[in-house]
Amino acid sequence: MATVELTFSALPAHVRTARLLATAIARRTGVEESLLDEVRLAVGEACSRAVEAHRLHCPEEPIRIELCDDSGRFEVIVTDVAPSDELEHTPERAPFRLDDPLGQLPDTLVSGFGIAVIAGLADDVEVYPSQKGMRIRMSWPAAAGGLSPV
Numbered sequence: 001m002a003t004v005e006l007t008f009s010a011l012p013a014h015v016r017t018a019r020l021l022a023t024a025i026a027r028r029t030g031v032e033e034s035l036l037d038e039v040r041l042a043v044g045e046a047c048s049r050a051v052e053a054h055r056l057h058c059p060e061e062p063i064r065i066e067l068c069d070d071s072g073r074f075e076v077i078v079t080d081v082a083p084s085d086e087l088e089h090t091p092e093r094a095p096f097r098l099d100d101p102l103g104q105l106p107d108t109l110v111s112g113f114g115i116a117v118i119a120g121l122a123d124d125v126e127v128y129p130s131q132k133g134m135r136i137r138m139s140w141p142a143a144a145g146g147l148s149p150v
Helices: 014-030 034-058 112-122
Strands: 004-010 063-071 072-080 124-132 135-143
Touching: 004 014, 034 063, 034 072, 034 112, 034 135, 063 112, 063 124, 063 135, 112 124, 112 135
Parallel strands: none
Antiparallel strands: 004 063, 063 072, 072 135, 124 135
């Protein structure tokens, strides 16, 4: 399993860099060409959401993105450390899966329209909301061989 990690400051201009990097790595891991636009858009949405949250709550803190190939899947994890006002009075939650037919966005995340967009673009999505920030894990099918050497 190969992993690429990137941290960036909460500036909208860095979202483009994250999208380009995710698309390039997805291509190298063997994600089908027809899915690359979905990867680009989902990563852009997750990073834009994180940038907006950081600019409001903690503009000096970096946003973290991890990109890896694991067991025939290309996985992207976007992590922010911005506290959520909506979760202020609720305990930490277990992750919720957006592909569960009975699952829904928790009421506290109704404003998370971007998360719903991500769910429509990624093959598999898990969201880990907490008072310490949010972690969004997205994945798509990739070639079994993973990242090829440069």
